[in-house]
Amino acid sequence: MAKTQSSTPKKRTSAEGPRGMRRDFERARNVHPVGITGKEKPIDIITHMFPAYVGRQERTAFQLMQRSVKDDCCVFLTLSGAMTPAGLHQSCLIPLIERGVIDCITTTGANLYHDAHRIIGHRIREIEPNAGDLQYRLSRIIRIYDLGFWEETLLETDKLFSAILRKPEFQKKMTTPELHYLIGKNVAEIEDALGVKSPSLLATAYRYGVPIFVGAVQDGSIFLNIVKLKRMLGDEFKLEIDVNDDVFEMGAIQHYCFGAKKKPMAVWILGGGVPKNYTLQGEPLLDQILGVPTHGFDIDLQFCVDPVDNGALSSCPAGEGHTWGKVSAESVQYGSVYCHTDVTAVFPWLTYALLSDPGVHRRPRRLYDARVEAVDLLQKEVDKRKKRLMPTIEFDLPKPKRAKAKAKTKAKTKTKRA
Numbered sequence: 089m090a091k092t093q094s095s096t097p098k099k100r101t102s103a104e105g106p107r108g109m110r111r112d113f114e115r116a117r118n119v120h121p122v123g124i125t126g127k128e129k130p131i132d133i134i135t136h137m138f139p140a141y142v143g144r145q146e147r148t149a150f151q152l153m154q155r156s157v158k159d160d161c162c163v164f165l166t167l168s169g170a171m172t173p174a175g176l177h178q179s180c181l182i183p184l185i186e187r188g189v190i191d192c193i194t195t196t197g198a199n200l201y202h203d204a205h206r207i208i209g210h211r212i213r214e215i216e217p218n219a220g221d222l223q224y225r226l227s228r229i230i231r232i233y234d235l236g237f238w239e240e241t242l243l244e245t246d247k248l249f250s251a252i253l254r255k256p257e258f259q260k261k262m263t264t265p266e267l268h269y270l271i272g273k274n275v276a277e278i279e280d281a282l283g284v285k286s287p288s289l290l291a292t293a294y295r296y297g298v299p300i301f302v303g304a305v306q307d308g309s310i311f312l313n314i315v316k317l318k319r320m321l322g323d324e325f326k327l328e329i330d331v332n333d334d335v336f337e338m339g340a341i342q343h344y345c346f347g348a349k350k351k352p353m354a355v356w357i358l359g360g361g362v363p364k365n366y367t368l369q370g371e372p373l374l375d376q377i378l379g380v381p382t383h384g385f386d387i388d389l390q391f392c393v394d395p396v397d398n399g400a401l402s403s404c405p406a407g408e409g410h411t412w413g414k415v416s417a418e419s420v421q422y423g424s425v426y427c428h429t430d431v432t433a434v435f436p437w438l439t440y441a442l443l444s445d446p447g448v449h450r451r452p453r454r455l456y457d458a459r460v461e462a463v464d465l466l467q468k469e470v471d472k473r474k475k476r477l478m479p480t481i482e483f484d485l486p487k488p489k490r491a492k493a494k495a496k497t498k499a500k501t502k503t504k505r506a
Contacts (some may be wrong), residue, residue, distance in 0.1 A: 098263075130441035145427040150438045152389045152423060153356070157448050161354035161387060162345035162455070167195040168359035168402075170232045172203040173212050174432055176358075177289040180439040185296050187443060188450030190356075192341060194292065194301040194363040197308015200268065201245065203288045207279060208248055210241040228467050242309070249313045259326040263334040265299035267327075269456055271310075276436060297454030301338055303366030305329050337463060338366065339373040341455055342379060344462035354387035354414075356432045360394060360402025368414040375413050379477055380469045384415040387423040391431045 120140045138147040142452075155164050159467050171177065177199075179304050185192045205212060215229070215236035224231050228239040252274045258267075272294030278284075305311050306329075317325045345351050357364050374382045395405035406424035409415045415424065427434065442448055455462075470477070
């Protein structure tokens with residue numbers, strides 16, 4: 089499990105010895121919570137009643153969330169797992185977007201697909217996870233652990249997305265932020281027409297100009313309907329996802345934030361999976377692949393239940409990410425925490441504490457509107473370095489053994505003829 093470095097004293101060198109260590113220890117915070125009365129503010133509870141273990145990790149995560157806002161960081165949020173069926177977007181993400189805290193999102197296609205059920209009148213209900221999946225299947229109830237919905241919910245949601253995706257504005261090649269912006273625009277219009285009280289994540293992101301990336305777009309039901317439409321309609325259906333431009337666009341937006349806007353960057357990781365790496369890999373793309381200088385994310389906080397010692401990407405701490413150039417050295421020392429817990433158990437509480445401060449309110453950064461400018465800026469940086477980058481695409485590939493043998497035979501034949 090990663091340590092919560094942001095609240096620990098600076099490490100002493102061995103030359104300073106035990107005395108320096110004892111001086112640091114004497115300056116460390118005293119663990120002495122007072123009795124809870126029920127009158128405390130949420131910030132007071134987190135600040136004073138979470139002194140150790142996972143509780144301290146939660147406290148450090150909250151402090152880094154506060155710092156992300158105070159330092160005016162561009163906040164990139166990643167979301168994996170079935171979080172929209174659980175309603176985390178309605179309880180936490182949408183309020184954070186509306187207060188201008190979240191600037192860019194990477195998630196899964198499933199989270200965006202399941203979010204649409206409620207828009208067209210379907211319900212996701214609490215169910216008993218041990219009631220028997222054979223019986224649930226016979227009843228045409230689909231289960232996500234302790235959540236359930238009718239199978240027809242999926243079939244009608246498929247119809248919704250198919251109708252939207254057949255519209256003229258979708259008949260071209262595009263990146264996932266553009267795809268989800270256009271879907272969000274259509275969903276927002278549907279919400280307005282139906283008088284929907286609780287907006288979807290797609291519609292909210294559209295209204296506030298928050299780009300939504302999906303790194304494994306083909307691994308979700310929205311794309312399954314794209315496959316269906318292509319097979320049914322053939323050349324008439326022209327929608328394609330440009331994965332090359334998609335990856336470049338993620339790097340471009342990050343370059344735009346710290347380069348053009350001169351803003352520090354924070355990454356809030358809810359879960360792990362593809363959304364985590366898809367966001368973090370923007371930094372190695374810039375520095376190691378394209379040769380454009382960067383320093384990685386300045387603040388890194390993650391909520392995840394996975395162990396960190398099995399080599400899985402989902403749980404790797406900031407220090408490991410730093411070795412790849414994904415987060416800054418300062419982040420590893422002072423701006424990082426791996427909170428070993430379930431997102432749904434902790435994040436609503438921390439969001440409540442953060443938004444209870446009326447000062448946490450920023451003007452939306454609308455990074456979606458800056459996409460074209462961001463891509464142009466990064467392309468200019470790549471063009472400037474083209475000569476320097478040319479050697480990085482060359483490699484002296486060994487010739488196959490069969491080709492060598494043929495070459496020798498050919499040479500011998502020429503010698504005999506001579």
